[in-house]
Amino acid sequence: MLEIRNLSKSFQGLQVFSGIDLTVEDRPGEKSPLIGVIGPNGAGKTTLFNIFTGYAKADGGSVIFDGKELLGKKPHEIVRAGLTRTFQSTLAFRQLTVKENVLVAAYLHEDFSFLERFIYPLVSLKLTQKKTRDAQERAEKVLSMVGMLDDMDMVSGNLPYGKQKKLGIAMGLATEPKLLALDEPAAGLNPHETAETMELLQEINRGGTAVLVIEHNMKLIMTACERIYVLSGGRIIAEGLPQEIAKNERVIEVYLGKGMTAHA
Ligand SMILES: Nc1ncnc2c1ncn2[C@@H]1O[C@H](COP(=O)(O)OP(=O)(O)O)[C@@H](O)[C@H]1O
Ligand SMILES: [Mg+2]
Structure with a gap:
């Protein structure tokens, strides 16, 4: 459904990330995918979303959605193609x-x-x-x-x-949308609202919409997502099932180790 290949981005010569590969696979006859993206503040998660939704330019790489290249397309064209995103602060x-x-x-x-x-x-x-x-x-x-x-x-x-x-x-x-991408939908919410948001994402997903979600709240991402990507230091440092991510040494070191568990 979505295939991000070798994506790179820098701002004023400062590299945000490079060599980013990320796929959202929608297999016919199977449940729609619900994929999470985590990573420390400033890792480039929002920038990644900005690129594949037409709000920022990539330096290199490609983003194929439903068989078509998205890079170079305008935000409203990408929405019409079936990929919509929400913003960290509502627009x-x-x-x-x-x-x-x-x-x-x-x-x-x-x-x-x-x-x-x-x-x-x-x-x-x-x-x-x-x-x-x-x-x-x-x-x-x-x-x-x-x-x-x-x-x-x-x-x-x-x-x-x-x-x-x-x-x-x-x-x-x-x-x-065929694919709904959400940038920190639970940021700033209380535990009750966070639980509601988690249920809502799962309900949207059960309705047949693929979901890609950036989230800081570890509990939300671990419970709701079937697969997780970890972005840190300009690279995808891990990818896999929630239980694999939770015990991945590099993830614990660069991410969980920095007090991120406090958000769980
Ligand atoms: N428009 C911009 N101009 C310059 N630097 C930017 C811009 N947007 C983001 N950055 C920088 O890129 C890095 C990644 O930011 P961001 O994608 O917002 O991270 P995240 O969403 O993972 O917290 C940060 O160092 C940020 O300061
Ligand atoms: Mg962000």
Whole structure:
């Protein structure tokens, strides 16, 4: 589904990472993958996400998604290809309501083409009406999934922090991705909200969406993910099952050893 090969990135001559290989494999007839990415602060996890979602340029390497190269594509083109990401801090319009924000995201997924709008205006009207209905339905469906139907008409800027994070996930889901990439969805959440987020990711995944998640919370990543990549010192230093990662010497040394267990 997603194949990152030999990816490298530097900022002003300072290497963030190089030789990064990461795959998300979706085998027909099998459960959708749920993959974790961990690593110390500053390891380059967000930068990696920024590159394969079109927000930053790579120095070298390739990113194949569904058989197509993503490098060089714009963020909205990547969303339409079926890969959506959420941000460490939610990117909602603070003045819009919860539902309006989800609708904006839902429309990102639609393709109101030139042909529809200008050449066949009547056909277009019907199609537009249908797409509007579809988007409304989708918005309510994803808000119900994240448990925010009751908050639909709230101004986003007034939401408590935990719900801002959930709104970010709802906005991602509204684009109907094949692969949803989440950057620290539980950062700053209390233990109860963290548990809810973990369940939500698993529910999204059971619904047939592949999930790639960056997370600091070891418990979340160990329980939810079936495979984990560890990024440190500009390299993938380990990859495997949660139980393998938990006892990997290099991981314990560079990551768990630096007080990261405190987050578990
Ligand atoms: N736009 C940027 N310009 C310069 N340096 C950056 C930029 N974005 C990230 N970096 C640097 O790249 C490194 C990796 O950052 P980041 O990807 O945010 O790490 P992580 O998400 O793993 O904490 C850090 O040293 C950070 O300071
Ligand atoms: Mg980050």
